[in-house]
Amino acid sequence: MFAGRYLWWMLIAIAIFLFFTMCFDYVTWLTVVSSGCARVAGSCGPIVVTMTGSMKPSGVYLAGAIILVVTLARIHYLSMNWAWGAVVTIWFVASAPFPLLLANGWTGQLKPETVLEGLPVAFLFLIVFCAYIGWAFEESGARPLGAWRPLRTIIRFSAVYGALFALSEAPAFATIPGRFLGDMRLSASIAALQPGLHELLIIGRGRDTFAYVVFAIFVAGLAASLLPQNLEELRARLAQPFMLRGSRQ
Structure with missing residues (x-):
């Protein structure tokens, strides 16, 4: 993996990390509002738990996995x-x-x-x-x-x-x-x-x-x-x- 592609993937990983750490809470809020779960008491809990407890950490780990894989590929490319x-x-x-x-x-x-x-x-x-x-x-x-x-x-x-x-x-x-x-x-x-x-x-x-x-x-x-x-x-x-x-x- 040459330097330009390596830097491009690193920027993609950083963008994914920033999205899930800074913006994903707003996505969760928008999902809760649009689902109408507030009409039924207690029905919003599973949605919030799934998005903040599973999807958000998974996005952060995805960014980390990209960084690790492209770094190993870059090391191999540089022999x-x-x-x-x-x-x-x-x-x-x-x-x-x-x-x-x-x-x-x-x-x-x-x-x-x-x-x-x-x-x-x-x-x-x-x-x-x-x-x-x-x-x-x-x-x-x-x-x-x-x-x-x-x-x-x-x-x-x-x-x-x-x-x-x-x-x-x-x-x-x-x-x-x-x-x-x-x-x-x-x-x-x-x-x-x-x-x-x-x-x-x-x-x-x-x-x-x-x-x-x-x-x-x-x-x-x-x-x-x-x-x-x-x-x-x-x-x-x-x-x-x-x-x-x-x-x-």
Whole structure:
């Protein structure tokens, strides 16, 4: 999937998300009004429950599914390592509850402190990476993650840390295996291991500061990989804005 189509599908997913979080309540209200259920006491309840309890979350999940699928397709198109698909999937699963939290913002039920408390680090990793692979590498001839091996290693290390941090933080990674295999003891065992892994990743500081430091390194690494890998070309690009017209002739 080339960059233009990837960005187009991402915009479609964002539009679907905004529709179901901001406008779908009005659709529900219009449906209730036009159905005439208000004439019979209690008959509007099933309609409201179906639309707000099933259809609205399904629309949000549809937007998320589109984002995940097109991101994996873009990774495949760029011939990146398959491990990036696994890392992105982990980030996505860990971030899934957060958009549903944002959906309450349109109704005025969401406070800024609630957003900050519920913001998973995996969501930040996911957003930055999705924006990064939207770069038109196929047109510029640049290599994803850059050509410098040390820089690629730093980016990969940061991404793996972000994935491990997501595994240690999201309860879904404990419940999904147990439900899939029908063994709730497995879920309990995984849930018991998560706090220890989390403490190890934050270096026992009790706060997620180190995770945000690694995220900043990840962002800086991705930004640096977009720079020209040839030092002469980089020097020419940096000097170009300061050169007078005709001075390069």
